[in-house]
Amino acid sequence: MRIVLDRARCTGIGICESFAPTVFEVDDNGELVVLSAEVPEGALDEVTAAVEGCPALALRLEP
Amino acid sequence: MEPNYPLHLPDFYIGDPGPAYRDLRHNSPVHWTSANGGFWGITRYADVKFIGSRPHLFSSANGVLMPDGKPRTADPRPMLITTDPPRHKAMRTLISKGFTPKHINAMEPEVREIVRGVLDSAEPGIEVEYAEGLVAKVPVRIIADLLGAPAEDWEQFRAWSDASVGSADPGVELSSQEAFGALTTYFRRLIALREQHRTNDLISLLMDAEVDGESLSHDELMAFLHLLLVAGNETTRNLIALGTIALINHPEQLRMLVDDPSLIPAAIEEMLRHISPVTHMTRWATEDVELRGKTIRKGQAVVLLYGAANRDEDVFGETAEQFDITRRPNPHLAFGTGEHACLGLSLARLEARVFFEELLARFDRIELTGEVLRMRSTMVPGVRTMHVRLGAADDRAGVR
Numbered sequence: 001m002r003i004v005l006d007r008a009r010c011t012g013i014g015i016c017e018s019f020a021p022t023v024f025e026v027d028d029n030g031e032l033v034v035l036s037a038e039v040p041e042g043a044l045d046e047v048t049a050a051v052e053g054c055p056a057l058a059l060r061l062e063p
Numbered sequence: 064m065e066p067n068y069p070l071h072l073p074d075f076y077i078g079d080p081g082p083a084y085r086d087l088r089h090n091s092p093v094h095w096t097s098a099n100g101g102f103w104g105i106t107r108y109a110d111v112k113f114i115g116s117r118p119h120l121f122s123s124a125n126g127v128l129m130p131d132g133k134p135r136t137a138d139p140r141p142m143l144i145t146t147d148p149p150r151h152k153a154m155r156t157l158i159s160k161g162f163t164p165k166h167i168n169a170m171e172p173e174v175r176e177i178v179r180g181v182l183d184s185a186e187p188g189i190e191v192e193y194a195e196g197l198v199a200k201v202p203v204r205i206i207a208d209l210l211g212a213p214a215e216d217w218e219q220f221r222a223w224s225d226a227s228v229g230s231a232d233p234g235v236e237l238s239s240q241e242a243f244g245a246l247t248t249y250f251r252r253l254i255a256l257r258e259q260h261r262t263n264d265l266i267s268l269l270m271d272a273e274v275d276g277e278s279l280s281h282d283e284l285m286a287f288l289h290l291l292l293v294a295g296n297e298t299t300r301n302l303i304a305l306g307t308i309a310l311i312n313h314p315e316q317l318r319m320l321v322d323d324p325s326l327i328p329a330a331i332e333e334m335l336r337h338i339s340p341v342t343h344m345t346r347w348a349t350e351d352v353e354l355r356g357k358t359i360r361k362g363q364a365v366v367l368l369y370g371a372a373n374r375d376e377d378v379f380g381e382t383a384e385q386f387d388i389t390r391r392p393n394p395h396l397a398f399g400t401g402e403h404a405c406l407g408l409s410l411a412r413l414e415a416r417v418f419f420e421e422l423l424a425r426f427d428r429i430e431l432t433g434e435v436l437r438m439r440s441t442m443v444p445g446v447r448t449m450h451v452r453l454g455a456a457d458d459r460a461g462v463r
Contacts, residue, residue, distance in 0.1 A: 012155075049392075055401065
């Protein structure tokens, strides 16, 4: 599964990071960095939680 | 016949709006109230999410409080919460840096120290005023500290902040205008100090910030500070105070938390869902929109009722009305939805978690000893005062 970020929607609040810190990180400029374009092995649950938990609807998963 | 509820009155929210919300979700999910110039009440989860994520169709520029009957126009220099895209994102990014999980998690030791200091003043078996006397001290200290106010000003801060949101509450002595004025004077003084000497607080961060190559104006800076203070204060206080009442009303769940503190984060999500400390935010239609057979006209107000959405059976099932700290998943909208979703949500979660961890490590019984006095507000109808007696079981005394 591929992680797709809609940067225009992202507000850099970092909810995704709190769910899946190995995949998402908000840098010191407030920009979200997706550390892995693909969902890492074994991390689907936390990445799904991050995608569903994004209040700005800025994340989605694509096959 | 269409249901009729006083959605424009504080008493509606102070009572139990659950049955009315249920009726509205089922029988009039896009519901017109003619009071105060009229507004649409939105109660279904999917609709709240739909509107919240379409800022071009549903603007925040005329204000987020429900209509109060006074005319509304867009503020030419709006604060973050009333700013539409594209400026909203640029403004929000200025401050969101200070609220990322990394920054907030780093504050845990400080939050814990503040919570411990506050709880040290509560003794087992002695009646104590809980909302103002204990709970309120935590968020006000954190947010005042983030803003850069010195510790000796924190109590004064809380009084001003209370007064500036509780304007409809006759119990608050200071008028909201007076409180707003006092805060403005105070912020002006802090800004003058930071002009001499920047520190690592939010005021300094905002003073150095630029949007589209321009610094924030004095008015924008001031609006930012007011917003952060009020948003970071009342809301968390009421989450913890009303969350405590939910636990008092569900002693078996209180027992579960005392026995297994690892359940506290999920319990806080359920408090957020069940209480929805911020009852609503308002949006303004920028064109005519059809929704569930109703026509929302351009310029009309649309009130997103988070507490109603958070009990939507379509999302939370047959147990939607019940308080259940083990609920999973719990995709509540208590922090709002869309690009205006609460900036401070990580901080609110941290404060509430640490508060309940420390509280329940010391006390395993909480009982109300009198009436709960509520704030008469349509947006944050929280707890003004509540007296409780905290009990510590003998075998737990001295654990900390």
